[in-house]
Amino acid sequence: MAFSTVSRVLNGGYASAxxxxxxxxxxxxxxxxxxxxxxxLKMGRQGCFGVVVESSQGPWFTQVLAGIExxxxxxxxxxxxxxxALRGRYDDSAVRRWxxxxxxxxxxxxxxxRREEELVRLAKRARLPMAFIAPDEHFGAGxxxxxxxxxxxxxxxxxxxxxxxxxxxxxxxxxxxVDTNDRLRxxxxxxxxxxxxxxxxxxxxxxxxxxxxxxxxxxxxxGRPRAQAPTAVVCGNDALALGFLRAVLQAxxxxxxxxxxxxxxxxxxxxxxxxxxxxxxxxxxxxxDAACKALLRLVDNPSVVDTSRLDLPAAxxxxxxxxxxxxxx
Numbered sequence: 001m002a003f004s005t006v007s008r009v010l011n012g013g014y015a016s017a018x019x020x021x022x023x024x025x026x027x028x029x030x031x032x033x034x035x036x037x038x039x040x041l042k043m044g045r046q047g048c049f050g051v052v053v054e055s056s057q058g059p060w061f062t063q064v065l066a067g068i069e070x071x072x073x074x075x076x077x078x079x080x081x082x083x084x085a086l087r088g089r090y091d092d093s094a095v096r097r098w099x100x101x102x103x104x105x106x107x108x109x110x111x112x113x114r115r116e117e118e119l120v121r122l123a124k125r126a127r128l129p130m131a132f133i134a135p136d137e138h139f140g141a142g143x144x145x146x147x148x149x150x151x152x153x154x155x156x157x158x159x160x161x162x163x164x165x166x167x168x169x170x171x172x173x174x175x176x177x178v179d180t181n182d183r184l185r186x187x188x189x190x191x192x193x194x195x196x197x198x199x200x201x202x203x204x205x206x207x208x209x210x211x212x213x214x215x216x217x218x219x220x221x222x223g224r225p226r227a228q229a230p231t232a233v234v235c236g237n238d239a240l241a242l243g244f245l246r247a248v249l250q251a252x253x254x255x256x257x258x259x260x261x262x263x264x265x266x267x268x269x270x271x272x273x274x275x276x277x278x279x280x281x282x283x284x285x286x287x288x289d290a291a292c293k294a295l296l297r298l299v300d301n302p303s304v305v306d307t308s309r310l311d312l313p314a315a316x317x318x319x320x321x322x323x324x325x326x327x328x329x
Contacts, residue, residue: 048078049295050104052095052119053111056083058209058239059267060284064110064133067288075296080104084116092119099123106130106295108288112137113176129298131291134282136178143294144309145287149179149264152280152314153186153234156262159278159316160232161194164325165260168198169230171217171240175205180236183264187234202230206240214243221259222251231259231325238263238270238279245277245321256323266317276319283312 051068053061065081072079080103082095098104099122107123109116112135120139123130130142138144160168170187172180184203191197204220206213214235221229221244235241241263245255255261255275263270266281290310298304 047076048080048104049292050080050082050095050098050107052082052084052107052109052116054084054113055086055210056081059269060209060237060265060282061110063267063284064288067285067290068108068292070285071289071292071296090115092116095119096122099126099128102126102128104128106299108133108291108295109135109138110288111135111179127302129295129302131295131298133287133291134179136176140307142298143291143306145291145294146309146311147282147287147314148311149182149314150186150189152316153183153264154190155186155316156234156264156278156280157187157190158193159318160234160260160262160322161190161196163232163260163323165232166196166325167202167228167230167232168196169202169221169233170198170204170236171214171233171244172203172205172236173209173213173240174207177209177236179264180205183234183236206236209237209239211239211243211246214240214245215247218244218247218251222248222253226258229259232322233259233261235261235263238265238267238277241277241279241321242269242273245273245275255321258326260322260325262322266315270317271319275321278319278322279317281315281317283314286312 051065068079080098082098084090084092084095096119106129108131110133112120112132114137117137117139120130120141124141132138132142132144134146135144168187168191170184172184174180188198204217221233233244235244241261245261248259249255253259261277263277263279265284266279270277270279294306298306
């Protein structure tokens with residue numbers, strides 16, 4: 001049997017069923033196991049992918065990372081993690097070194113923003129394949145894996161309207177976040193269908209998606225007369241919602257008797273507390289898994305140009321944090 005055929009089989013390439021069976025049997029008989037390090041060296045690769053995100057500490061990214069790890073489970077590839085705000089300030093120098101020193105064979109950007117444009121351009125010039133997970137911006141540099149936010153947010157609004165809520169508030173993440181704005185539009189779609197709208201004073205944007213943004217919003221809500229305060233609070237993600245819930249519950253507010261609260265993302269933490277948080281579950285693991293598999297294909301086929309987009313479905317998860325609107329006294 002030709003050496004090239006043996007090499008193709010051992011490296012996962014094409015071969016006839018008969019040839020593959022004979023090579024695999026011989027390898028088993030000899031106790032042979034291919035060396036990933038040797039294969040990477042021969043092909044001029046590092047055997048490692050990079051994942052770039054603003055902060056690796058959030059529950060949404062943890063789920064994305066689980067999907068990436070699942071896709072890499074049998075690939076004998078390493079993973080480098082780059083947090084752009086590791087110490088509370090933006091610093092992309094570590095990721096720049098990955099690219100300029102060619103430490104990785106491809107990069108996945110999670111929630112890429114306009115701020116990362118130079119990194120993407122740098123990777124493009126270095127001919128590094130890229131994939132994008134739930135990005136605000138992707139610059140046409142690789143395939144995108146995301147979920148539609150507007151329709152699920154409208155479904156969330158309809159759920160609250162059916163409970164009798166007529167005064168709504170929205171707490172979003174950063175004002176320039178595509179996800180936040182799509183979720184706000186979806187809520188407005190639902191309210192508009194019933195001739196309602198959000199008052200400007202009832203729309204707030206937090207500087208980040210972290211739970212700390214829920215505290216100031218809760219303080220403002222608590223400072224309003226109960227008869228005027230929104231009875232339904234829609235948060236841009238679960239972390240903001242949990243931050244809001246913690247603050248109002250500490251103040252003696254009853255949820256959902258006094259106010260209904262919802263999140264977005266479907267983080268595991270949302271179902272661990274009482275009352276459990278009503279949320280929209282994103283397919284975070286599936287997005288990470290699909291993005292990683294796409295990157296694997298691009299690394300193996302460097303001449304392929306892929307700027308496709310795949311939107312995976314989200315699902316409304318109803319828990320105890322939403323209920324009938326309080327009766328007006």
